[in-house]
Amino acid sequence: MGPLLYSTNVKLKWWIQRTxxxxxxxxxxxxxxxxxxxxxxxxxxxxxxxxRRLKDDITGKDGHSxxxxxxxxxxxxxxxxWERKGEIGANDKEEILFKVTQASWDDWSPLxxxxxxxLVESRMAAVxxxxxxxxxxxxxxxxxxxxxxxxxxxx
Amino acid sequence: xxxxxxxxxxxxxQNLLSVMIKEILPSPxxxxxPAWDEAQARVSDQALQEVRRRLKLAPDDHTEAAQAQIxxxxxxxxxxxxxxxxxxxxxxxxxGDKGGLRPDQYDVKFSKSFDDSCPKRGIRRGDARDVVLxxxxxxxxxxxxGTFNERSGMEVSLYAKSLTEVGSLERHxxxxxxxxxxxxxxxxSAWLVYHSDVDMSSARSPLDILESFVQTYxxxxxxxxxxxxxxxxxEAIAALKGEKDVGIMSFPPxxxxxxxxxxxxxxxxxxxxxxxxxKGEKDVxxxxxxxxTGHTEAEMLLHMTPSGVFEVRAAFIIDVAKYIEDLRxxxxxxxx
Numbered sequence: 001m002g003p004l005l006y007s008t009n010v011k012l013k014w015w016i017q018r019t020x021x022x023x024x025x026x027x028x029x030x031x032x033x034x035x036x037x038x039x040x041x042x043x044x045x046x047x048x049x050x051x052r053r054l055k056d057d058i059t060g061k062d063g064h065s066x067x068x069x070x071x072x073x074x075x076x077x078x079x080x081x082w083e084r085k086g087e088i089g090a091n092d093k094e095e096i097l098f099k100v101t102q103a104s105w106d107d108w109s110p111l112x113x114x115x116x117x118x119l120v121e122s123r124m125a126a127v128x129x130x131x132x133x134x135x136x137x138x139x140x141x142x143x144x145x146x147x148x149x150x151x152x153x154x155x
Numbered sequence: 156x157x158x159x160x161x162x163x164x165x166x167x168x169q170n171l172l173s174v175m176i177k178e179i180l181p182s183p184x185x186x187x188x189p190a191w192d193e194a195q196a197r198v199s200d201q202a203l204q205e206v207r208r209r210l211k212l213a214p215d216d217h218t219e220a221a222q223a224q225i226x227x228x229x230x231x232x233x234x235x236x237x238x239x240x241x242x243x244x245x246x247x248x249x250x251g252d253k254g255g256l257r258p259d260q261y262d263v264k265f266s267k268s269f270d271d272s273c274p275k276r277g278i279r280r281g282d283a284r285d286v287v288l289x290x291x292x293x294x295x296x297x298x299x300x301g302t303f304n305e306r307s308g309m310e311v312s313l314y315a316k317s318l319t320e321v322g323s324l325e326r327h328x329x330x331x332x333x334x335x336x337x338x339x340x341x342x343x344s345a346w347l348v349y350h351s352d353v354d355m356s357s358a359r360s361p362l363d364i365l366e367s368f369v370q371t372y373x374x375x376x377x378x379x380x381x382x383x384x385x386x387x388x389x390e391a392i393a394a395l396k397g398e399k400d401v402g403i404m405s406f407p408p409x410x411x412x413x414x415x416x417x418x419x420x421x422x423x424x425x426x427x428x429x430x431x432x433x434k435g436e437k438d439v440x441x442x443x444x445x446x447x448t449g450h451t452e453a454e455m456l457l458h459m460t461p462s463g464v465f466e467v468r469a470a471f472i473i474d475v476a477k478y479i480e481d482l483r484x485x486x487x488x489x490x491x
Contacts (some may be wrong), residue, residue, distance in 0.1 A: 019255065064220065064224065065223070066219050066220060066222075066223040069223035069224070069226045069230075070180060070226060072226065072227060072230045073176045073179075073180055073226035073227070073229060073230040074176075075230075076229075076230035076233050076234060077173050077176045077177055077230075080169060080170065080173040080233065081173065084170070091249065094242070094246045095249065095250050095255065097233065097234045097236075097237045098237045098243070098247065098250060099250070100230065100234060101231070101234035101235075101237060101238060102260070104257060
């Protein structure tokens with residue numbers, strides 16, 4: 001169990017959460033950035049692999065990119081959900097939808113969040129085995145990661 | 156528009172699309188959908204079948220690639236309503252005011268002050284436009300909360316781009332100052348900042364570059380009751396008790412709307428004083444400028460509120476003679 005957690009997120013999501021969620025970020029994270037020797041992590045539970053896939057899709061301007069389309073749908077769904085729950089207003093929802101529909105390739109660029117485990121240990125929710133990409137690959141959700149608790153970097 | 160949804164009210168159609176996304180999306184971040192009633196389930200099935208036909212996907216194609224195409228189409232359907240021209244421009248303007256658009260999504264205009272000065276110093280409109288649309292770094296300044304009201308057309312944006320001319324090792328930065336209003340940036344000035352002339356060692360942002368530039372070429376002056384400084388940013392001056400002034404000229408501010416007026420006068424020591432008054436109010440001293448022997452240029456991004464509060468977004472005065480002398484050292488054909 002290492003001292004750091006890793007999560008890969010697109011720039012647009014980072015911007016939206018910073019702007020409309022008061023800098024509170026919802027992240028899905030892993031104890032390893034990449035597969036440790038002899039323990040292959042499935043691609044969807046591997047922040048390094050997600051990062052490389054997004055980078056490749058952006059470099060190739062792949063309009064059918066699975067990862068980008070999932071992110072597009074996720075942010076769209078979240079904008080509606082947040083408004084429905086009264087967490088954002090109608091104007092905010094419109095602005096998020098505008099940003100998503102008008103996003104450039106760069107908006108889908110991946111960022112790696114590096115999170116010191118000690119700062120978030122008490123708020124890490126383990127993903128149930130049934131929802132993991134592979135049973136041997138522990139994953140965690142932090143629903144309220146604050147900006148002072150992680151560094152976001154590009155490789 | 157998906158035909159199966161066209162008879163539904165917009166909000167209901169959006170909610171249905173959102174639930175369809177949740178059903179497909181492999182992410183717990185978007186919560187599990189609420190229970191469907193029978194009618195909703197039927198419409199959703201019809202919509203999904205229509206989407207699959209439109210994308211030419213087989214009904215049993217549940218590959219990752221197929222799901223991604225469906226997700227894209229569903230999110231585009233939800234986003235379509237912000238793409239209608241009236242909504243699009245309204246939302247774009249709101250985001251523009253906040254500095255929330257990409258630089259290349261802003262329209263660029265040029266003020267008379269830019270056209271009067273910058274081309275004489277080797278900066279053409281095209282150069283400044285390129286920096287605004289494709290900067291290395293952009294910084295949208297916003298007023299400190301609780302002191303200033305945000306005003307469309309009065310908020311300052313700074314753009315910087317590092318340049319090295321062919322055949323020259325001289326690193327320099329083109330720094331552009333603009334006022335943003337909606338999705339328009341009105342460029343008011345631009346400055347060539349040579350790194351050998353201006354201390355850039357601690358500059359981390361366009362604002363840092365501007366401050367370093369002003370420390371090198373700026374002239375100290377007084378705003379309100381402060382001690383003389385070269386650079387002012389976000390200072391609000393409430394009505395001060397003014398003496399009677401001797402008005403030598405009266406002019407409207409060159410930038411932005413105003414409900415009052417400003418006056419210049421030469422004070423007893425030769426210092427030029429700027430005084431301002433809201434309609435029907437006594438005027439107050441806003442700033443005093445040193446009497447200089449050379450040529451100076453002032454960048455005063457300011458506004459007076461109806462209640463007589465004078466808001467200084469950014470203000471500095473450049474000793475143009477000194478600036479031009481340095482530009483010429485670098486081979487720039489600069490004139491007054």
